[in-house]
Amino acid sequence: MKFIVFGHATKESETGVLPSAEEFEKMGTFIGELVQAGVFVAGEGLHPSSKGARITFGKDGKTTVKDGPFPETKELIAGFSIIQVKSLDEAIAWMSRAPNPEGSSLEIRQLFSDEDFAPADPTGELREQDAKRREQADKQHRKS
DSSP: OEEEEEEEOOHHHHTTOOOOHHHHHHHHHHHHHHHHHTOEEEEEEOOOGGGOEEEEEOGGGOEEEEESOOSOGGGOEEEEEEEEOSOHHHHHHHHTTSOOOTTOOEEEEEOOOGGGGGGGOTTSHHHHHHHHHHHHHHHHHHHO
């Protein structure tokens, strides 16, 4: 099972304050443990919302674009990791050890797998098409 772990933004991360060298080192050590255990898939930090935009989809295909920053820090994401483990309990056990600042929070959500879509795609044709698109995208990213 793959899980995505969202690190929620803080006032500091939203103002562009980077972690200290000590915090960076602790996180690097923790990620190293995840890699050694074979559960780390990917992870990245995100720039503050002031460098982003939010698109809202309305009726009749109309969209609204709002440039950041966004007011509710507690609803924003500062970074993410993707891990592959056997259960939500295992994901919680790993992430409970993550070196995060006091008052910060993580959200753990399971990613859908191809098997989850089997009831909606009994022939497997749509999942096969999706796998081909992912493979094509991977090839394109490796070239760049």
